[in-house]
Every structure is written in structure tokens, then in C-alpha cells.
Amino acid sequence: MPTAASYHFPDHTPETAPEAARPTMNGVTRHFGYLPAAVARMATSPQTLEGFQKANAAFTASSLDALAREVVVLTIATRNQCHLCVAMHTATLTAQGADAALITALRAQAPLPDERLEGLRLFTLEVLATSGAVAPEAMEAFLGHGYTARNALEVVLGIGVYTISTFANRMTGAPVDEQVAAFE
Template sequence: MPAPAFPDHTLESAPDAARRSMEAVVNKQGHLPAAVSRLATSPQLLDGFLKISAIFESTTLDPLSREVLIMTIATRNDCHVCVAMHTAKLTALGADADLIAALRTEAPLPTERPEAVRQFTLAVIATAGAVDDAALRDFLAHGYTPQNALEVVLGIGAYTMSTLANRMTGAPVDPQLAEFAPAPM
């Protein structure tokens, strides 16, 4: 049950400034995710997240690398909604089940290139962006570019925003994603 401060808005009950963003999500996904209905309490946060996540999706990082980054943030920040959503995305991308399982448990990944982006993401967070030369060299040695390094920062920003907001609002996993939800603790 959401805290009264974070109701499950509908298109009719949401603040006017949130409705266009909500409608765009419904048109894209075919339903209104609970996380979006709660984030609508702040139209600016909802709009900002949707815009920054769309920008992140347009980066030169390949789709698997983007999802590895997102899952790294989601598990680190214990966002069950994001873990479910991005497990579904990884599954749709055809990601290996062992890779998905490792991401969900914050374990080292079974392949080097995805592990390099996971490690670099964690290094950027741990150092507040002041990664040492060795961390950057290792990331670049796996076929990533200096542009990709900065795109990692963009992804961290976008998905830190959503994971913290989803946790604050107590957003539940939607029924469409139930099969991908983390096991309750």
C-alpha cells in the first residue's frame, strides 16, 4: 500500500503537468506502470527521468552494456521494480541466463566485456567519478571508448534517480513483470 504522499495516480487524477508523460508511457507500453503512476506526484521528476532515460538509450553504448549498467545500479540500490523490469529487458535481448543471474546477485559476470562495464560503473560510483587511470584503461581495453565512459555517468545519473524514487514511493512490481521479480527477502 503506497504512503498517502505517493498515490497511484491515474491519467485523470494525476497533476496536469504529468499527464502528457504518463500518456506517452501508456502508448509505448500498453499500460500505466505503478512506478510511473507514483512518480507522477512530481511531474518534473517523471518528465526528467523519461527524458534522461531516452537520452541514455540513444548513447553509443550497446544495449547489453546499457542493461548491465542499469542492473548494476538497480541491485546496488535494491530497487525490486527496476530489477524486475530490466531482467525482462535482458531476457528480451536474449542475454545468457547466467549473466542475468549474476547481475541479480551482484556477482562477477561470466563474460569479460559485460563485467568490464559493471566494474567501471561500480568504480565511478565508488570514486564519485574520480576513477584512476587503471580503471579507465581496463574499461577501454574491453572495446569501450572515452565517450562510453561519459555515457556511463549519464546512465548512473538516470538510474540512480529512478531507483531512489521507486524506493521512496514504494512502487510495486506490475503484474506484467511478476515472473521477473526478485524473490522476497
């Protein structure tokens, strides 16, 4: 039986989606080898889907390394209670060979075993809690872990990107795909 979310946000295919969403859906399918349900539902708004994809590409191209980006993403995903993002990015971290203790701590919203990454996690939470008006001490602590002013703005970018994703996934009721279900 369909849920209220699936009634309003169907699992589009490239054939049923609004035409403007189709190129993005096809690109995502090529990248992942399947069409994630989150993308199928977000395709209801081609602009939201395209905006997320373009912003995510910019975040991926930022100067934060892959592990740092995933710390930002999982910090947002757990804070925003997006079960789908938690599963997907747990899978990503696992594929990257990240330490199991790091993944467990991120998922539990607990202090990270790596001091530098914990500084990034705390800074991300501070940016969220203060809507960007971070205290000078928080900025100094972040910079003291070897991050830069550029990195601080890239955290803001990551927050923006994954606010789109987590909010859209929760609103649409996007389920965890079979391909990442083991990481739920």
C-alpha cells in the same frame, strides 16, 4: 491498507495526476501498453517524471548497445536495492534473449561470464564508489575492454538516470507490476 509511501505517493491515473504529468504518462502507457505503478507514483512530481523520461531517452540513444545499457542499469538497480528495477530489467534482458548466466550474475552482483561486460560492470561500480573520480588504472581497464571515453561519460549518464529511478521507486514504495512479476 495503504502504506506510508502510497499515502504520500498515490497511484495517479492520467485523470488524477497533475496536469503537467499527463502527457508523459500517456506516452509511457502507449509504449508499454499499461501504466507502470512507478510512473503513476512518480507523476506526483511532473518534473521528476519528465526528467527521468528525457534522460532515459538520452541514455537509450547513447552509443552503448542495448545489452551494455542493461548491464549498467542492473548494476545500479542491484546496488541500490530497487526490486522493481531488477524485475523490469530482468524482463528486458530476457526479452532481448540475454544469456541466463549473465542475468543471474547481474542479479547476484557477481562477476559476469563475459569479460567485456564484466569490465563495464566493474567500471560502473568504480564510478559509483568514487563519485566519478575513477583511478587511472580503472579507466585504462575500461578502455582496454574496447570501450571509449564517450562510453565512460555515457555510464555516468546511465548512473544519473537510474539513480533517479531507483531512488524514486524506493521512496514511493512502487510495487512490481503484474506484467513483470514473474521476473521479481
